[in-house]
Amino acid sequence: MLYLSEINNEYITVGEITFNENMESVFSDEEIQWDQIVSIQFSASKEDLLIKLQSKEEIIIPDDTSGLVTLLFYAPASLINDQLLDDLKKIKEDLQDCPVCGNQSIWNNQCHVCHVEKEEFFHDEQTQMDAKIKELQLSLFATFDKDESIDWEFVNEPKFKRIDNWKILVSEAEVLDYSKNNTWNQKF
Secondary structure, three states, X not given: OEEEEEEOOOEEEEEEXXXXXXXXXXXXXXXXXXXXXXEEEEOOOOOEEEEEEOXXXXXXXXXXXXXXXHHHHHOOHHHOOHHHHHHHHHHHHHOEEOOOOOEEEXXXXXXXXXXXXHHHHOOOOHHHHHHHHHHHHHHHHOOOOOOOOOOOOOOOOOOOOEOOOOOOOOOHHHXXXXXXXXXXXXXX
């Protein structure tokens, strides 16, 4: 499975998850500088994003890969041809609000900032939806060490529009309690 783990003005990090003989996850990351990329375009079916490198290597990123929209928003203007520009305009028109992280960043039913799937929080009843959003925010803001402070701002992705009336539904005490019970003892 392919993933995008770091996207900024200098490079993107493309990774792949494979499994070893013991069925343990193996992660391999490759940092790709923007100036190593020759072209970016969607496939004819629009199901994949094709990235061609100077080395002649081609990376195929499925359209449901979390972070794909962020990658496109960070792509240098020199890589944006007319067709990709049209595709980007359409994507921007289709973006929906994510009540979990507060960005207008849901495309193809996935948030491209906090990486939640829309069906994870969408329910017919508002009270059910609020409870699920709160649960997802606990996970989103969790710390991994008792001495780590909560980073309330890390979801402020400058390439996406912020939702004006978005609110964090969890308190510091709730995040710390959740972290203590779920993430502080995890081994990575």
